[in-house]
Structures are given as structure tokens and as C-alpha cells.
Amino acid sequence: MSKIKKVDIISINTLLCQVIEGYEYYHYSFNYSTMKRFLEPEIEFIDRQSLAKELIEGIIINHGKKDILKSIVKLADFEQKAQELKPELRDHVVHALLCYVFGAYIYESFLKPSGIIINDIQWKIACLFHDIGYPVEVANEIGIKYSKTVNSISNNIGFPVDEVYFKTVPINFEKLQNNKNSFDLIQKNLDSWGLKINAKQEYDKNIDSGRVCHGMISSLSVLRIIDILYQKNNPERIFEEKIVDGVDWNQRWFIEDIIPACSAIFCHNLPPECFKESKINRHNAPLAFLLRVTDCLQEWERPSKENPEGYLSTKFNLSIDDEKLILFADIPLERKFKINSELQAALIAEDIVIQ
Template sequence: MGESNLRQYIDDFFDELILYDDYYNGHYYKMLLKTGIDVFLDNENSYTAYEIYRTFFMIYQISHENKSEKHSPNEIKIVKEKNILLDLVKTMKDYEENTGDLIEKQRDHFIHSVNVFLLGLAIYSQNKSYRDKFKQYVLNSPYKKYYRIDGEFSHEEFLYRWGVAALFHDIGYPVEIIGKQLKKFINDGIKSISSSYNADTAIDFKDFNEFNTIVKKDPNFADKYTSVYPEAKFLNLFKPTDIMAHKISTDFKGIDVNQVIKHLDSFVDIMGDSGFIDHGFFSSILVLNSYGYLIQKYAKNNDFFFYPIVDSATAILLHNYYRNVLQKKPFDLKTLHPSQSPLAFLLILCDELQEWNRQPFGVKDKQRSHVNELVINIDDRGMDVEYIVREGAMGLGFSEDKEEFLKTVLSLRSIFKFGLRIITDVSQDNIIRENVHSEAQAPDILLRNVETIAIQIHNQYVETTKQQYEEKLALGEEIDDEFLEKYNNLTTFDELTPQLKIANIRQARSIPNKLDIIGCEIASNDDERDAILRFSKDEILDLAILEHQEWCDEKIGTGWTLGEKDVENLVTPYLVPWDELTEDIQQYDIDPIKNIIPLMDSLGLKVVRTKERLLTFEMHNFYSEYNKSAGHFDDLPSYIKYSNYKQTDFLLRILSELGYDVIDIEDAGETVMSFDEDSIEYLAKREHNEWYKLKVNLGWTYDAVKDDVAKTNPNLVEWDQLDHETKELNRRTFRNLPQLCGNVGLKIVKN
């Protein structure tokens, strides 16, 4: 698609923007906000993101100070009161960062919200159709205090409403974090006893009504609003859910306000019974509680609350609630049109599309946290979004799932004549390597074995270094100071510093995990499986990169920092990504991988293929008998081998869905010799759909001719569109699966 235009689009927005306080009171608020955004775009992190939150909520701070009042140049006015809105932001940030390690697949929402905000500004600036619908929505409202410059509608009205909606849309996420922590804690504990347990958890409010209440400081708070909407007199307008229910019934014709109130009143119980938490629900209430209190306290125009603020808060509610509730019975709403709720439309769109640079909390290798780049093109005709994955993975079928979801929820062609297109550009093997690494589940080694292996790793290192030294002398090579220092410091394991002992222990512990990634495991010499004599170049490279990542984690965790080498003060120049290392330094990570096989041999053990990986080979060979173009497994590219490993793992998971386990043939349990035809159809369809998503996410497309270079395949269609012969080939695999398992020492049993 070309170069990303996001920065230019945001520049366009600010070029057209005039802030009221800048124009009439001589301030430079736009410059301050734009400066913060420019710095954030140069370096996205929590520090620069917080600058945007801070500037925005200080520009629009609600306090007793008249922020528009212009003082003399030498007068400094001190305001000692706290900024309640910024306090909410800090709370979300702290909860998310400090609890990320306790939750699986926990991702950043703090920086994410800033990117949602910026993407919304970009769409607004480039799409006239959306701008017109937003403006008309405001003008059609009874609210007449919207921002104007010289009597004309100002883009600041959008900036303000959208800023509150986007920057606060995940402010209630700590509630979801707590719920996920509880669920993970309970399930991790009981699953460690037996996989047959399946406990569900939810947060229970002792008194939800207390939370769902705006502090009452002005009993006449809603009088003007109810004079415009007489039916609202029968609602409790100090109750956020009643306010939003009325807003929904006003924006969406035909929706019964009492029906929405009833659902929102019971929503906490519904979430508890169903085992999920909608953080948007809590975010919207927090926004209304905060602004409701501030506006009453500081005697602002109450219309300011009941129109722009309620509009923003209701959009926050709707960004999950619309698809999860209002599009289902009894409401049955169709796709959301931007004229019904422009902010909700934009928030759903931007929240779904904002997937670049999202930091997965709990991931130890922070160098791989920001994994994606964005290329974007927006105009009145359409919107193209391309995600470029340098490291890490977006998830299988990401683009198709996103497009399908957005088409189901939003009336996209109401602002984009040609619709929305999402593309994912993934390095071929990265997505597979990342998933294989993250899902490795090798057993722990007994401590006595860790000790033995750690000592042997050190002894190998000593022997290798001595050999290298002798070779350099024999060849007359110059020995640099760094290598000479390493040679002169050789010692026994017992005499190593604690730091170096930890390094060897860490390597020993990680061997089973590394082997699992490439489909291997440690076995005794009497195991019938053939020993692996050497790893492939691709396997060595993958595991060496992982070894370096683990080494970085170890060094950072034990107090080392990046800088010019200073061992005494724990400073090293090698805390950098693998690609930034010289070949000589990379060799320090490659050698431990090459040494795994001789290391195991020296301990009377051997490295063998796991039976699950042997099943991968067996299935591929079986498939090759009917499809000669498949080729031999050993000749496949590394990323295709990894994808086959993933397919086998997926196959074992879908077997579990049907109540089957794949276990060692020697274990207790009656062997399943065949599946019924319904199960075969289910398994074949699920397996094909997983293959389809994987291929698409690796950049493959449909074509009548298979071409591995151009990445085209005639089978890249949904299951129902496959020809009979190809479907039958998929089914044949599952008909023969019990036998294929038996060939590698496995069997299928009912669990």
C-alpha cells in the first residue's frame, strides 16, 4: 500500500483545528497538544502517552478556576486541587502495568487508547462524509452550546467529545483485570490437579447501586434536561445507567427505554452468570460519575454534562454493548449507522483496527513487545489498513476476522463508498515461530538433574574454550584481549561467581523447552526412538535466537544494564536484539545449542523426536501418498515445518473437544479404532479452516494454480467451496488417524 499516512492525516486535522481558548484568549493549547502527539508518534511508550492524557485533560479540566481567564504575563495562578480525571488515568495505567504478569494474553490499553484517539482524528480529517454526519448529529440536538469560532461550528466539538470517548473508553479495564486474575488463579490451580475441572468465576458487587450513582450536590441538576425530554422525569438522572438508557432510546428509534434500563440494571448479574466482564460498561459509569460530580461542584452549565459528556460515555458503553446486546434479542438492531451515534460508530471502528504497537504485558522480552507497523490510506471512497508484522504474530485469520466483524456491526459503506480493506503482511516464519515458542510445554527437570546438567554445561564451555585457544595458537592467529581474558578466567563450576552459576542453571532448565519447540525431547538410551545426531541449520538458528533472548532476560533480571562492557559494575553491550550482534558474539548463543546433543550423550541420554512430532511426519507422509506435490517433510521450508507442527497441536485440541485424548500406547485406556462419520466431518472441516486461516495470515491467496513462490493455492477457500476430492482427502486422514497414531507409539482414547 505504500508509506503510512497516519502522521500526515493528524497534521491535516490540526491544520484545520482552531481552539476556542487559543482564538479568543490568546492561549497556545493546540500547540501543546500537537507537540505531545508528535513526540508520541516518534516514540510510543507510556511516558509520551501520558503526556497526551495530561495535556488533553488539563485543557479541558473542570475546576473552580476559569481556565479561559487571561492573566497578566507575570501573574502565575496556582491551583492546588487534584485533577480527578487524570487520577483515573493513572489508576488504569498502574493496574495494567503491575498486574500484567498475572494474566494470560493481557495487552496494553493505556497506549492503545491514545492510538485509538489518533486514528479517530485521522478518519475525521480525511472522510468528509463522517465529518458531515457528526456535525449534523450535533446540530440536530437540543444542545446549542457547542464550540463555535466566529459563530461557525468548530472541529473542537469533535475533538472534545472524541477525546473523552477514546481516551476513557478502557478506563474501567482494571475491573476486568481483577476478574481475569481471579479466573486465572482459580483455573490454573485446579487445572494443575486435573484437566477435567472447569470452574468459572465472576466478580460480584455487594452493592452495585452505590457504584451506579452520581453524587448529588445539586438537586436541580437535570431540570433543564427534563424540560426538553419530559419522559426523562420518570428516570433517575443521578443514575448513570438510566441516563445512558435514555440516550440509547433517543438515538435508536424504536428502542424501549424501560427495556434497556431493565437490562442494564441486571447486567452485572448477567456478566456474573455468564462468566465475562464488559469493561466498557464500567468505563462509561466511571466517566458519568466523575463528570457528574465535577460539573455540579463547579457550577458549570449542566447541559454540558447531558449532551457532550453523556454522548461520549454512551459511546463507551456501546463499543462492546452494541454487538453483544443490542444486536441480539430482544433488541435486534441492525448494523450501526454513523448518523445514529457517530462517536460509538467511530469508537468501535478504531478500537477494532488499533492493533499496531500493542504491548503484551507479562512478556519478558520487552524488545519484542512492539511487534507491528501500520500503513493506512483513508479518503471518502474507502479505507485501506495494512499491518506489517516484523516480529511476533497477529493471530491466525486476523484480517478476515476483523473485516467480517466490522461488516457485521457497522454500516461501513455509509462513509466509505468502496468499503474497508484489511491486509496483514507477515514475515513467513515469524508467526509460526512465535506461537510455537509461546506454546511450548516441556516438563521441568528434577533439581538433581539440573545440577548435573549445569555442571556439565560449564565443563563443556571450559573444554571448548581450551580447544579454541589451542587452535588459535596452532594457526598463529592473533588472540584478542577479550578472548584471552575469557581463557585466563576459566575455573571449576564450584569456583564460579553466583551470576555465572545462575547462567548455567538457566541454560540447563531451558533445554527441555527449547527441544519442545523443534519437536524433540530428552529420552533414555533404551528408548526405541532413533537419536537425533544433529539439528538442522534452521533449528540451530531459531534456538540460538531464543537462547539470546533468555540470556537478556537473565542479565536484566540479575541487575545488568546496557553500556560499555564493565563486568564489575554489571554493564554489558550485548543487551540488544539478535540482529544487532556481531557474528562472533552470536556464536556464544549458537554453541550452547550445538552442544545439547553431545551434552545429553555425555550424561547417558539422547535427544529424540517427540511422538507428537513423529505424528506430524506420519501425517505428512500419508498425505504425500495422495498428493505427490507435497514433497518430503525434510525438504520443506522451516516455516512450513513449523506450521505442520501447529496443525498437529491444533488437531489434538479439536480431538479433545470431541472427548478424545492422544496418549502413549503403553498408558492405560482402551484404544479408539475409528470415528463415526459425523466426527470425521467435524474434524476435517475444523482442520481445513485452521489451515486456511494460517495460510491467509502468511500472505497466501487463492488462485487456480498452486505456486509456492507466488504463494497461491487453489484450496484456499472455505470448506464448503472445496471440491469433493480435496474434502475426501481431508476426511481420509482422520479415518486413518488411529492407525497413524499407532505407528508412532500413540493411541486415541475417550477421556
């Protein structure tokens, strides 16, 4: 593999635009001219969001899973509209697509040459839809703040009453067809990846504490919807070709592609303490590894409450060779320290840093 050294470029988006032009269309399924416009540094953020949605739809359609597109993209629309309730929220639509193309670059230039293989449909589903459960997390946070306000007003009145509280308890998200349970299927993947994480226990711990993890909700939502689609189109769940409206609903693809993708989504936002006994190893769990790497490192073009304008892509540059991936970032040191800490807490990735 030829080494790619850090060079003077306008922005990391420009670098991505240059390198992805040669990627096989079949694997990544995006329209290059549209992607090029999406990556232009000078484009307005609202236009970038619109192009991101268009590209995500095209990526799924071009894979031949239109039913999955129509169902899951509705959740992505819902996620985008959550910003109307809480304008300071970080964007997740542009983030998902930047992670997708950034991850493609990391895979092709850094992981694949070392013999690591990641299935294209797994990457499409895991990366593009890893944050669609975010509105549930936001709704829970809004409810908690609302109840605190009610309690504050009540206390100021000076009359003793019981405090109110808000708690989100998702019902039946884990239930699949044929009496299957999402936690059982996800757990098998976590075990096979060598991760000492109890999926159901971590989920219950979050709910009992009054918190909602958008990664868990995203995972359960995607798995439930796709499971229903498979049940509709392959009710016997046969492990052989089952073509319906030009799409193969072979149960094999559900087991080998969909469940691992949703398991990677489940892992991507787990707190560091979940990985104290076992970190994500790229050789055992390449999909979960790549998703966590890109989600942590993709810091540009992401407005937030603390940074309403977001960091420009011109503040980021990249170096990749056989031995190390370095993301150069002209951002506050404390932010870089936090990102590095998040990476190293969950991954075996001493050769990946932001500096």
C-alpha cells in the same frame, strides 16, 4: 473534498503526523511538537507511554476542565499500573491516544465531509477514557484463575470438598446524585441512537455470568465522577451558565456532552450479539460509530500476550476517499479477518475495511 490516496510512506504514524499538523488546535487541544515525537516510529515504547500520558493531560487541561482531569486521569494511571499485575496485558494508554489522533483523521477526512458532526469534548472524553475500567476486568480474570488453581490443588489431594469460586460484583457504580441512575441516562441515548440494547440487562448478564466488561465499568466510572463534580459546582443543576473557577458547569453540557460520551464508552466493547437487531449507524450515533471504528482498527504499537512486541506502525498504511476507508495491514490474515468481523458485526460500515 480532495481525495487522499494510498501513498508510499514510512508508516501510518508518519501519515497521521503529516495530516494533523493543520488541524485546529481548539478542537483537538494537543501540542503538535509533542504529538510529533509521540508518533515517531523509532521511539521506545516506554517513552511513547510517557508522552501519551503527558499529551492526554494537556488535552483535558487545555479544554478548561482541570477538575475532571485530576479525577479521571487518576483512573488512567491505575489502568496503566495494572500491567504490573499482569504484564501480558495489552497497553491501553498509548492505544487511547493513537485512537484519538487516528479518530481525528477519520472524522476530518471521511465522516465530516459527508455532513457528520461530532462534538470535540465528547470525543475527548469518550476516546481518551474508554478503557480506564480495564483493571476491574483484569482483577476479575486473575481472581477466577486463582480460584481454579485452588480447586485444582484441592482435587489433587483427593478429599471431597466444595469448590471455591471468584465473582466480582461492583456496588453503587451506577448510582448518581439526586437519585439518578446511570443506566437510565445511558438507555435514553441508546434508544435515541436506534440501538435495541438494554443497558441494565446486558450489565446484569455480564455480572451474573462471572464476567466484567471494562467498557461498561469505564462508562459508569466516568459518568459517576463527572456527575459528582457537577453536583459540587452546580448543586441546583441549573441549565444556564454557572462559572466556578473559570469553568462553566451548566447542566446542559452534562446532558448534551457527558452522557453521550459515556454512552459511547458503554457500547464500545459490547459483544456482537448485542447488535443482531440493530447496528450502530454513523448518522444516528456518530460518536459511538467513530469510537468503535478506531478501537477496532488501531492495531499497531499494541503489545499483547500473543504478540509481545506488537505490530510496527510501518506495517500499516491508509487510503481514504469519498466512498471508502481502507486500512492496509501487513499482519496475519486471521487477525485481519477477526477485525473485519468485529467491525461488520456492530456497525453499518461496508465502506470501512482492513486488508
